[in-house]
Amino acid sequence: MKKLHDVESLIPRHLDxxxxxxxxxxxxxxxxxDQAREHLESCWNCRTRLNSVxxxxxxxxxxRQELLPDDFPPSGPFLRQFRQRLTDHRQKPTSESxxxxxxxxxxxxxxxxxxxxxxxxxxxxxxxxMAFVILVVTFADPFNSTLSAKTIxxxxxxxxxxxxxxxxxxxxxxxxLERIDLSTEKETPLGEISLVQDCRTPLVSIxxxxxxxxxxxxxxxxxxxxxxxxxxxxxxxxxxDSLGKYFATQEWFPDVSIAGYQSLIAGRGTDQDFxxxxxxxxxxxxxxxxxxxxxxxxxxxxxxxxxYTPQQICMFVSDGAQRWEYRLIRDSLExxxxxxxxxxxxxxxxxxxxxxxxxxxxxxxxxESKSSPGPAPLSYFESKATDAEVSVAVALHQVxxxxxxxxxxxxxxxxxILVQGLVDWPNRQAVIQQALSALARPPQVKVYTPMDLKxxxxxxxxxxxxxxxxxxxLHQQGPIVMPTGLSGGEMPLYDRLxxxxxKRAKASGxxxxxxxxxxxxxxxxxxxxxxxxxxxxxxxxVKKLEIEFSPDRVxxxxxxxxxxxxxxxxxxxxQVSAISRRLTTQLAExxxxxxxxxxxxxxxxDSENLxxxxxxxxxxxxxxFTTSEEEPNTAARDMSRLMALLHQIx
Amino acid sequence: MGTMTEDSLSNIAQAFxxxxxxxxxxxxxxxxxxxxxxxxxxxxxxxxxxxMVISTSDAEDLVQxxxxxxxxxxxxxxxxxxxxSWLYRVAHNLAIDQIRRVDRRSSLIQEWFPDGVTLVIxxxxxxxxxxxxxxxxxxxxxxDRERSCLMLRAEGLSYxxxxxxxxxxxKSVSVYLARGLKKFEVNNEKTT
Numbered sequence: 001m002k003k004l005h006d007v008e009s010l011i012p013r014h015l016d017x018x019x020x021x022x023x024x025x026x027x028x029x030x031x032x033x034d035q036a037r038e039h040l041e042s043c044w045n046c047r048t049r050l051n052s053v054x055x056x057x058x059x060x061x062x063x064r065q066e067l068l069p070d071d072f073p074p075s076g077p078f079l080r081q082f083r084q085r086l087t088d089h090r091q092k093p094t095s096e097s098x099x100x101x102x103x104x105x106x107x108x109x110x111x112x113x114x115x116x117x118x119x120x121x122x123x124x125x126x127x128x129x130m131a132f133v134i135l136v137v138t139f140a141d142p143f144n145s146t147l148s149a150k151t152i153x154x155x156x157x158x159x160x161x162x163x164x165x166x167x168x169x170x171x172x173x174x175x176x177l178e179r180i181d182l183s184t185e186k187e188t189p190l191g192e193i194s195l196v197q198d199c200r201t202p203l204v205s206i207x208x209x210x211x212x213x214x215x216x217x218x219x220x221x222x223x224x225x226x227x228x229x230x231x232x233x234x235x236x237x238x239x240x241d242s243l244g245k246y247f248a249t250q251e252w253f254p255d256v257s258i259a260g261y262q263s264l265i266a267g268r269g270t271d272q273d274f275x276x277x278x279x280x281x282x283x284x285x286x287x288x289x290x291x292x293x294x295x296x297x298x299x300x301x302x303x304x305x306x307x308y309t310p311q312q313i314c315m316f317v318s319d320g321a322q323r324w325e326y327r328l329i330r331d332s333l334e335x336x337x338x339x340x341x342x343x344x345x346x347x348x349x350x351x352x353x354x355x356x357x358x359x360x361x362x363x364x365x366x367x368e369s370k371s372s373p374g375p376a377p378l379s380y381f382e383s384k385a386t387d388a389e390v391s392v393a394v395a396l397h398q399v400x401x402x403x404x405x406x407x408x409x410x411x412x413x414x415x416x417i418l419v420q421g422l423v424d425w426p427n428r429q430a431v432i433q434q435a436l437s438a439l440a441r442p443p444q445v446k447v448y449t450p451m452d453l454k455x456x457x458x459x460x461x462x463x464x465x466x467x468x469x470x471x472x473x474l475h476q477q478g479p480i481v482m483p484t485g486l487s488g489g490e491m492p493l494y495d496r497l498x499x500x501x502x503k504r505a506k507a508s509g510x511x512x513x514x515x516x517x518x519x520x521x522x523x524x525x526x527x528x529x530x531x532x533x534x535x536x537x538x539x540x541x542v543k544k545l546e547i548e549f550s551p552d553r554v555x556x557x558x559x560x561x562x563x564x565x566x567x568x569x570x571x572x573x574x575q576v577s578a579i580s581r582r583l584t585t586q587l588a589e590x591x592x593x594x595x596x597x598x599x600x601x602x603x604x605x606d607s608e609n610l611x612x613x614x615x616x617x618x619x620x621x622x623x624x625f626t627t628s629e630e631e632p633n634t635a636a637r638d639m640s641r642l643m644a645l646l647h648q649i650x
Numbered sequence: 651m652g653t654m655t656e657d658s659l660s661n662i663a664q665a666f667x668x669x670x671x672x673x674x675x676x677x678x679x680x681x682x683x684x685x686x687x688x689x690x691x692x693x694x695x696x697x698x699x700x701x702m703v704i705s706t707s708d709a710e711d712l713v714q715x716x717x718x719x720x721x722x723x724x725x726x727x728x729x730x731x732x733x734x735s736w737l738y739r740v741a742h743n744l745a746i747d748q749i750r751r752v753d754r755r756s757s758l759i760q761e762w763f764p765d766g767v768t769l770v771i772x773x774x775x776x777x778x779x780x781x782x783x784x785x786x787x788x789x790x791x792x793x794d795r796e797r798s799c800l801m802l803r804a805e806g807l808s809y810x811x812x813x814x815x816x817x818x819x820x821k822s823v824s825v826y827l828a829r830g831l832k833k834f835e836v837n838n839e840k841t842t
Binding site: 056060 | 692
């Protein structure tokens, strides 16, 4: 609280915001409180300010309320649940004795191993009961002790036993093996390993595809101690002899698992270890004794910090002169129900090796399955558009599947329609499938996410034959400019934007830190680039549409269908104009002097022309608003070119 | 579990600004008292924790854990002053631990993607989620301290209580409130 009446009460000091809020909150102590009240009575300025502070409080409360979900606080038997939890809690020993020692964890893992063995001996109920008890113990652990690499590894091993080895479903995992030369950083893919572990028998089917595409499969009994030659099986000749010998001694198989990792480090000849937490990953480092006969200097394991799931194993090897790294990356881990097909596969694998085809289906299309005979996709140039095709296009347009996603409508040789494509997220997959299944004549839909694509999908060439360099923008990651990645000069307009936001901050009368301003700059740049990218998506969609429903193709369409096509086209064009208007307004605010310096030529109806223009504006926007090589002094020229382009597009 | 004395009951009631902490039926165990406190204080504490973790189930769980800790705290203790700020502080720290645990990467990406991107990647069925993200962007100008101060004050905590929850001085609370409110106001004008 400032002293309100200075030397002369003739020049009273105004109340600052903190005083006003404290007064409203009843937090001013009596002498200051009275002085503040007195001042308010005489000062219009402060009284007005007081009202606006009150308004801000109100709108803050409103936003806070809107932030909460609709039915907040959720109703339900929470009190009963809490009382139950409280009763359980009261009966538990105090939290100090909860802390499990490493010995307890070891014991627990032994128990789990016993449960695992029991399960294999067809006493699943008992195993399940044990696993349950162990799980309860696991999750009761308060997780608040500082963890050593040993403890983390032991816990992870416990989780793995429960989740993977005692799983009640068939577990399918896939691992990629790479070799990295540490002097040149050159990465060489060595192959992929797919493991399918049965949940009823100790059988594991292993399929390996070398970098040359050679495929091998083998089903082994995990309990069988006699695995002679098994560990060398995956990649003969890939690992150095000394390394191969070490793997064989340790019975290590190239897989990303905790059990495997433990055997890998068991013979390293030292006890040193480190655990490092990096965001949501835990990194464990296990150096090997100097001059270890295997040539390994260190192995590292990366775990998900939340679930303790192993993600990657790195193995650093040196022969004295050179250093290289083997990297095993777990690409997928999935649990699938034990289907009749899988059951049959495992029951026959016990006696003989299954056919290659059978193996492919068990390993979920690993390696890539050959395309099956059936109707073939036609290009737009060798087929006529149908009304059904238009209705599919409309449905896709309604869920924005024409914007930057590689989703194509294929007329098929048997007259049917196939919608095939690649989307980024499973939820997009669902949206598209849902939209299309609602049609009167739903087409066949094969929309994949990159994850499925690795497994068994085969993408046809686009029917519009537009693939090639122009499509490159579809694969670029969305622009994300992080404030930490911004330092003066890296982004051509950085200084300009920083100055603008500093001025604004000053005008607001608040103390913004440079980080706040950087955050604003990053946010603005992201928005501009994203808008610009969207314009490009719409222009691309127009171009695609004109090939899909070109004059040559539409002869068999009904008037209604033609009208629908036209509606989609207009929709995209409207979006392009709207976005360029929005961009113009936003940019004009920051860089006002180039506004209005544009030419006024109008864009014709040619979609190619439109696409080229929008493409150019996108290039310019990216150059100006993301970190690029461009010199700040050419930025001004590019900025006016960009404004001119936006005008033209608009 | 022994019953609580009249004195400590009225202290608890005072700390939580409740008329009384009393279980019908006369005999009151600590479990009953904490159960009753949970029922009465849950909505407000839940709202505070929710705005930190943005997940109702996580918030519910953390609030329950905070009350379990309150139970331990009250057990065998006669000193029951500053209970409310104690409870909020425990919940606040639990929420911070939780935030560190969950995947920060995805939320960072969302934070830095401006609203336009949702048109491309989010389906229209998730409009509500988008709306919430937009509202949240109304608060993104606030730093953690300002946001916590405003949220705690909005739950009715006094400056002293807020200062105890966050481990800062009451004077700083006043400054954070003013600064936060001002930033919020400027940002709000900009967006509307």
